[in-house]
Amino acid sequence: MTDSDAILDRLMSLHPKVIDLTLDRMHRLLAALGHPERAIPPVIHIAGTNGKGSTQAMIRAGLEAGGQRVHAYTSPHLARFHERIRLAGDLIPEADLAATLEECEAVNDGQPITFFEITTAAAFLAFSRVPADYTLLEVGLGGRLDATNVIDRPRLTVITPVSIDHTQYLGDTLEQIAAEKAGIIKRETPVIIAPQQEEALRVIENRASGLSAAIHAYGQQWMAAPDRDGMIYQDDIGVWDLPLPNLIGAHQIQNAGTALAALRQLGATDLQATAAVTQAEWPARMQRLTHGPLVDLAGAQAELWLDGGHNPAGGEALAATLAALPRRPTHLICGMLNTKDVTGYMRPLAPHAASLTAISIPGEQNTLSAAETRDFVTAAGLSARTAESPAQAIGQIVDTDPHARILICGSLYLAGRILRENG
Numbered sequence: 001m002t003d004s005d006a007i008l009d010r011l012m013s014l015h016p017k018v019i020d021l022t023l024d025r026m027h028r029l030l031a032a033l034g035h036p037e038r039a040i041p042p043v044i045h046i047a048g049t050n051g052k053g054s055t056q057a058m059i060r061a062g063l064e065a066g067g068q069r070v071h072a073y074t075s076p077h078l079a080r081f082h083e084r085i086r087l088a089g090d091l092i093p094e095a096d097l098a099a100t101l102e103e104c105e106a107v108n109d110g111q112p113i114t115f116f117e118i119t120t121a122a123a124f125l126a127f128s129r130v131p132a133d134y135t136l137l138e139v140g141l142g143g144r145l146d147a148t149n150v151i152d153r154p155r156l157t158v159i160t161p162v163s164i165d166h167t168q169y170l171g172d173t174l175e176q177i178a179a180e181k182a183g184i185i186k187r188e189t190p191v192i193i194a195p196q197q198e199e200a201l202r203v204i205e206n207r208a209s210g211l212s213a214a215i216h217a218y219g220q221q222w223m224a225a226p227d228r229d230g231m232i233y234q235d236d237i238g239v240w241d242l243p244l245p246n247l248i249g250a251h252q253i254q255n256a257g258t259a260l261a262a263l264r265q266l267g268a269t270d271l272q273a274t275a276a277v278t279q280a281e282w283p284a285r286m287q288r289l290t291h292g293p294l295v296d297l298a299g300a301q302a303e304l305w306l307d308g309g310h311n312p313a314g315g316e317a318l319a320a321t322l323a324a325l326p327r328r329p330t331h332l333i334c335g336m337l338n339t340k341d342v343t344g345y346m347r348p349l350a351p352h353a354a355s356l357t358a359i360s361i362p363g364e365q366n367t368l369s370a371a372e373t374r375d376f377v378t379a380a381g382l383s384a385r386t387a388e389s390p391a392q393a394i395g396q397i398v399d400t401d402p403h404a405r406i407l408i409c410g411s412l413y414l415a416g417r418i419l420r421e422n423g
Contacts, residue, residue, distance in 0.1 A: 003094070004081065004082075004094055007098060007105060008115075011105060011115050011118050012115050014114075014118065015113055019141060022145055023145055023150060025112065025113045026120070026147045028111075029104065030124065032108070036121075036127070036129075037124045037151060038152075039128040040128050041131075041133055041134055042133075043134075043136075043154040043156075044134060044135070044137065044154065044155060044156045044157075044158060044262060045137045045149075045154045045156070045157045045158070045184050046136065046139065046157075046160065047139040047143035047181040048139075048181060049163045049164075049165050049177070049181070049313060050163060050251075050311070050313050050317065051160040051254070051255040052074075052160050053074055053138065053282055054247055054252060055194070055259045055262075056072060056136050057281060057282040058247075058256055058259035058280040060072055061275050061278075061279040062259065062260075062263045062273060062276030063266070063268075065272045065279065066269060068132075068133040070088065070089055070132060070134050070135075071086060071130070071132045071135040071136065072086040073120070073127075073137050073138060075116070075138065077416065078283055078415055079419045082094070084119070084123065085123045087126060088131070097122075100126050101118075103122075104122045104125065105118070116140050117147045120147040120148060134155070137151065139184065142169060142181065143180050144182075144183025145180075145183070151186075153189065154184075154189055155266075156191075156192065156266070157184050157190070157191045157213075158192045158262055159181055159185075159192070161194050161195055161196060162174065162177055162178045162200040163197075163312065164177065164311070164313075165341075174199045175200070175203050177200075178196075178201075178204055179207070181200075182203060182207040182208070185204075185207050185211055185213050186211065187212060187213065188214075189213050190216060190265055191204075191208050191214070191216065192216045192261045192262045193205070193208075193215065194254060194257070194258040195218045196218070201217065216261050218254070218257065221235060221236065222235035222257065222264075224254060224260065227241070229244070230242055231245070231256065231257075233256070233260045233261075233273070235264060240270065242274055243277060245280070246277065246278050246279070246280065247285055248285075249286050249320065249321035249324075250317075250320050251317040251321070256276065256277045259277075260277075283306075283415075284415035284416070286307050287306045288303065288304070289304045293421070293422060294390065294391065294418065298398055298404075298406055302397075302402060302403060303328070305406065306408050306415055306418055307409045307415070308415035309345075309409065309410075310337070310340050310345060310410055311341060311344070312347075312348070315345040315346060315347065318349060319349050319352055322349070322352040322407070328404075328405045329403070329405065330352055330353055330354055331355045331356070331397045331401065331405065332349065332355070332356040332357070332406075333356075333393045333409070334346070334373060334377065334410040335367060335414040336368050336373055337366045337411055340410075340411075342373060342376035342377070342380075343376050343380045346376065346380035347380045349380075349382075349409075350381045350382040353382055355384075356384040357393040357397065358373035358374040358377060358385070359390060359393055361414045361417065363417065364411075373386075390421065
């Protein structure tokens with residue numbers, strides 16, 4: 001265990017509720033720290049239900065291709081906490097992370113604060129001490145009351161596609177959820193709006209108009225679409241004729257368009273636009289695993305894939321991706337949290353699956369058991385079996401189909417376990 005691991009374990013105990021949406025505790029701690037959030041480089045603040053991470057990765061790739069230094073904050077992490085904080089392009093060093101966490105812990109002085117809040121404060125503190133040109137800030141949950149929403153004047157806000165998720169915290173209608181996401185929009189700050197359902201778009205645009213925030217919405221001020229063997233982006237300034245995104249899936253074209261619309265507002269060049277779609281890296285989004293113990297277990301004739309999508313919109317995007325791949329029997333290994341709409345996630349995937357093996361997510365308190373996931377999957381119209389572990393599930397599949405395409409899916413937390421287990 002590293003020093004930062006020990007500190008992170010202690011921070012988990014400072015507030016009994018994992019999620020408790022309010023900004024009061026965050027404002028208190030940031031004031032005690034000397035307001036580091038006011039001293040960080042210009043912020044591009046990103047909210048939405050799906051596509052936040054991919055969009056952020058493409059914006060970062062584009063900015064860095066132009067020689068700019070970029071801080072980035074994202075959550076959750078997959079294999080190591082350090083993934084959440086990038087300082088001028090590089091993952092935060094262990095010594096810096098441990099020192100920054102300890103400083104926040106000492107200043108907080110044992111007062112109630114959630115894990116996400118205090119670690120977000122630590123990220124702001126780290127960002128304030130390292131020079132950079134931009135800070136990419138991904139919302140953790142919602143937007144209006146998210147711990148990241150303490151930036152008074154971001155350079156730009158971005159709303160990726162909004163769909164139903166986290167209803168216990170954000171509301172059970174699309175309009176309510178969109179209102180929470182739109183809470184990051186600030187007065188006279190341009191907002192990039194990804195493709196949205198009509199109900200969500202109306203809420204977001206009303207919020208932006210009320211704050212005199214310039215609107216740059218898909219289908220109005222910009223568009224992106226597949227074109228021959230690549231994609232095209234177009235807005236009032238001009239056209240970018242680009243390769244397809246290197247992140248796999250048709251939905252990545254809309255994520256790329258959103259990133260390009262943001263980059264256009266930041267004065268990006270043609271070279272930066274190309275880099276955004278061809279150089280972005282974002283693990284566990286339809287990621288092909290090519291080496292490691294689990295790949296060895298699957299054997300040379302099988303394919304092993306990993307995806308962290310976990311809500312109905314994520315299931316639809318994944319189903320479209322599978323439909324576009326070369327035909328091959330696809331066997332799913334699925335583990336999900338008990339806060340998710342499992343049937344809604346699985347329903348679009350069912351027609352593309354030759355089989356499904358349900359597992360629990362190792363080490364996760366809120367995991368569904370393998371049997372519970374199996375029962376939800378059955379309700380979605382797909383017969384399923386269970387396994388005790390990802391390795392056992394892979395073994396069961398390749399015993400019957402050595403040429404299988406195996407897709408491990410259902411949760412970013414499961415994806416993180418797989419990446420750690422696979423080395």
